[in-house]
Amino acid sequence: MPPKNTTTLFSVPSLLISLSLLCILSLSLFFLSHTSSPSSRPQTAPLPHANSFIKVYVADLPRSLNYGLLEKYWSLQTDTRLGSESDNQIRSTHLWKQNLKYPKYPENPIIKQYSAEYWITGDLMTPEELRTASFARRVFDSGEADVIFVPFFATMSAEMQLGVGKGVFRKKEGNEDYERQREVVDFVKRSEAWKRSGGRDHVFVLTDPVAMWHVRAEISPAVLLVVDFGGWYRLDSKASSSNSSDKIQHTQVSLLKDVIVPYTHLLPRLLISENKERQTLLYFKGAKHRHRGGMVREKLWDLLVNEQGVIMEEGFPNATGKEQSIKGMRTSEFCLHPAGDTPTSCRLFDAIQSLCIPVIVSDNIELPFEGMVDYSGFSVFVAVTDALQPNWLVRHLRSYSDKQKNYFRQNMAKVQPVFMYDNGHLGGIGPVPFDGAVNHIWRKVHQKLPMIKEAIIREKRKPPEFRDLVVMIGQPVFSPC
Numbered sequence: 001m002p003p004k005n006t007t008t009l010f011s012v013p014s015l016l017i018s019l020s021l022l023c024i025l026s027l028s029l030f031f032l033s034h035t036s037s038p039s040s041r042p043q044t045a046p047l048p049h050a051n052s053f054i055k056v057y058v059a060d061l062p063r064s065l066n067y068g069l070l071e072k073y074w075s076l077q078t079d080t081r082l083g084s085e086s087d088n089q090i091r092s093t094h095l096w097k098q099n100l101k102y103p104k105y106p107e108n109p110i111i112k113q114y115s116a117e118y119w120i121t122g123d124l125m126t127p128e129e130l131r132t133a134s135f136a137r138r139v140f141d142s143g144e145a146d147v148i149f150v151p152f153f154a155t156m157s158a159e160m161q162l163g164v165g166k167g168v169f170r171k172k173e174g175n176e177d178y179e180r181q182r183e184v185v186d187f188v189k190r191s192e193a194w195k196r197s198g199g200r201d202h203v204f205v206l207t208d209p210v211a212m213w214h215v216r217a218e219i220s221p222a223v224l225l226v227v228d229f230g231g232w233y234r235l236d237s238k239a240s241s242s243n244s245s246d247k248i249q250h251t252q253v254s255l256l257k258d259v260i261v262p263y264t265h266l267l268p269r270l271l272i273s274e275n276k277e278r279q280t281l282l283y284f285k286g287a288k289h290r291h292r293g294g295m296v297r298e299k300l301w302d303l304l305v306n307e308q309g310v311i312m313e314e315g316f317p318n319a320t321g322k323e324q325s326i327k328g329m330r331t332s333e334f335c336l337h338p339a340g341d342t343p344t345s346c347r348l349f350d351a352i353q354s355l356c357i358p359v360i361v362s363d364n365i366e367l368p369f370e371g372m373v374d375y376s377g378f379s380v381f382v383a384v385t386d387a388l389q390p391n392w393l394v395r396h397l398r399s400y401s402d403k404q405k406n407y408f409r410q411n412m413a414k415v416q417p418v419f420m421y422d423n424g425h426l427g428g429i430g431p432v433p434f435d436g437a438v439n440h441i442w443r444k445v446h447q448k449l450p451m452i453k454e455a456i457i458r459e460k461r462k463p464p465e466f467r468d469l470v471v472m473i474g475q476p477v478f479s480p481c
Helices: 012-034 067-074 085-093 095-099 116-125 154-168 176-190 192-197 213-219 292-304 319-330 347-353 392-398 402-419 437-460 464-473
Strands: 054-058 136-139 147-149 202-205 223-226 280-286 310-314 332-338 357-361
Touching: 054 116, 054 437, 067 085, 067 095, 067 154, 085 095, 116 136, 116 147, 116 154, 116 202, 116 437, 136 437, 147 437, 154 176, 154 202, 176 192, 176 213, 192 202, 192 437, 223 437, 280 292, 280 319, 280 392, 292 310, 292 332, 292 392, 310 319, 319 332, 319 347, 332 347, 347 357, 347 402, 357 392, 357 402, 402 437
Parallel strands: 054 136, 054 147, 147 202, 202 223, 280 310, 280 332, 332 357
Antiparallel strands: none
């Protein structure tokens, strides 16, 4: 027994507590010292293990509904639409005939920006031995598939009709696009795969805002690959009543079942090693006057057009406009991205490829691959109410230091491949980049599989007459809960 005046400095319990605190402190210091700097943080989620994949069955549509549409497009004697100069040149030299089995996609920027349908289909049509980098594994029995891909070139179908008979586009009589839409829907609905799932495991590419306009209620249970929901959440501009049948139901599209995909960028990629000093603060090229949500653009234009260091150019998608955009985006620190007729446009992806920091002024924007890509690491998001305050936006952009802007551009360089479709092969037939847009799209579809399967199982228990009623009235046919 110790003497009464002896003081014990550490009892056993207090010693254990002290040691525990010391360990926690040491671990904290370790993690703080090993945390990566902002510039080294990855801006994309890691791609899945090589053994991960999604099983895709390709619906056996007639060729006339995909590559046959391209043959028909290139066989036109001429095309008077805006931006068609390059395609008319290709027609005159017969360059499109280099690969008759898989013709090239149009260069007309109005059409090319929606070319996801071409690259996704091209990947699936590539011989299997070349598809080692593809996240989608093609299967030839629909019963084995996770999803059924419907290879309808909906954008080409719509653009063909707009080019030769725009006046009947919203009508059914004399509308070849409607006839093709009807043929696609009737074909898939007759299949056993559709009957098993009610279409919930079918995948359609609808990048053009007017693609498959007449049959959207019928395909709304499916997984829709869209550039945004802007073409769905609106009334037709000519509709006089909110009760118009032209109203597209919000319930037909949802982030729960659908996938937001990138536009095809129209400007060439600028590597970070090629980046040069940028003299302009903010750049925008496009149409000033837009409808609906794009009216914000007109207000922004009036606020910014006379600001020092800001260039606002009225522009159109032709060869001259492309060269101006390349120069403008590569020599500017920031590129303005306001909403147009829809919340987004290919301008965002041109800015990324040009290493021009996007300034996104669009409160309702949907972005591709969120959860995989951290847009805050290379973009500036501005609320519409802030952007419309006089002098606010320019002051805000000038507050960013050179270090911050360099951080944005370094991160942008890392994600450039994620938004690229072109695989560099004639006709799009060849291996896709492992980290490119096509694989990221299939990864997002893969994330939907648990909910798709749950919805199919839940729907089977409902009386057939109820299911028919749901489709008929255009209410939600995909129920996640």
